[in-house]
Amino acid sequence: MYVDFLGSSRCTRIPRHMALCYDIGYSEMRIPNLLEHESMAEVIQQSTSWLPLLARECHPDARIFLCSLFAPVCLDRFIYPCRSLCEAVRDSCAPIMACYGYPWPEILKCENFPIDHGMCISPITNGTSSSRRMPRASCRDCELEEASTxxxxxxxxxxxxxxxxxxxxxxxxxxxxxxxxxxxxxxxxxxxxxxxxxxxxxxxxxxxxxxxxxxxxxxxxxxxxxxxxxxxxxxxxxxxxxxxxxxxxxxxxxxxxxxxxxxxxxx
Incomplete structure (x- = not known):
């Protein structure tokens, strides 16, 4: 499902209106990307649908994981997310997606990604750290109450x-x-x-x-x-x-x- 070689991919600047990955820490990405999106218009359209999930702050590494696929860094080879990164993000974010009726997509199946090694992107956040606990899944958005008697x-x-x-x-x-x-x-x-x-x-x-x-x-x-x-x-x-x-x-x-x-x- 994923491309394993650079082939006809080219480097291009990450546009400012690609909100998911603009200012992620590098300025150029490869296209087609690791999700096989052929044009920047397609990349932006598909990536925008993930912004509400990021707003739920389901995992601090979610943006890094998604951008490694939507906007892979422009190097001499593709750098995949490690399987452990995918699993960490999936385990925290999938329950929140399920609240809104969306399953974890097959295209992001963690078994597709390499077991951790030096040439893949591993988790940055330590999930066991007491100072960076993962958010719980909540299917009910709490809100500030309006006027009541x-x-x-x-x-x-x-x-x-x-x-x-x-x-x-x-x-x-x-x-x-x-x-x-x-x-x-x-x-x-x-x-x-x-x-x-x-x-x-x-x-x-x-x-x-x-x-x-x-x-x-x-x-x-x-x-x-x-x-x-x-x-x-x-x-x-x-x-x-x-x-x-x-x-x-x-x-x-x-x-x-x-x-x-x-x-x-x-x-």
Whole structure:
């Protein structure tokens, strides 16, 4: 399926409007590429369909893997991605693709790629590193809640395992793949449910690392903000289901938070 020799391939500059691979770290690519796309128009059309997946930040090496195929670097031979790179990206990204009804494509079947050696592209990110955990697959995009009544907010608190008021700051403003977030240690725990209060902060820190897309959806492009978030505990991980921006104009949210201490949930 893949080309094994340069043949009639030629070097060409990666155009600025090829968003997937422009500014990837090299400026020229070979065409036809390793997916046998014959023209730049075809390359751009096919590569654009992968941009939403990159936006989900399913794996920090996903862009490198895809660009090694769509825009192979212009050397005297084709450099394939190693099988381990394909497997790492597939294992993190395929579950998210499945959320939207897309299977991992046959053309990217990892068995097509060489077992690791010095002449293929190996994973850059260490998947076992505590500082670069892989995002979890989530078929439900969490979003910032719009205006709700105090009663509806209280019902939300009742329906979830925990509720906390947190301040989140975005640290990395330039990374094209990953964003790093900080959470103020002085969080206010309204409900801790089955968790010990001391466990809430480290589990929310883990959530910041594992579900960057959810955090970005909540923050809506702002650099920092205070939020009241509610969620459940699944497989020893936090899943945020609801989030409200803590703002002076949101009187219903402030009223619900004040009333929560004396509120009785309906069984």
């Amino acid at each position: 105090a009663k509806e907010i209280l019902d939300t608190f009742c329906a979830n395992d925990f509720t906390a008021k947190v301040r989140i700051t975005k640290k990395n403003l330039t990374s094209p793949v990953l964003s790093d977030f900080d959470m103020d240690a002085k969080l206010e725990i309204l409900k801790h449910g089955p968790l010990a209060k001391a466990d809430i902060f480290p589990m929310l820190q883990q959530w910041l690392e594992l579900d960057a897309t959810c955090v970005q959806n909540i923050m809506r492009g702002t650099r920092s903000g205070t939020y009241v978030i509610s969620g459940n505990i699944q497989d020893d991980k936090v899943v945020v289901n609801n989030a409200y921006a803590w703002q002076k104009r949101n009187k219903n949210l402030q009223h619900a938070v004040r009333k929560w201490k004396h509120h009785k949930c309906r069984s």
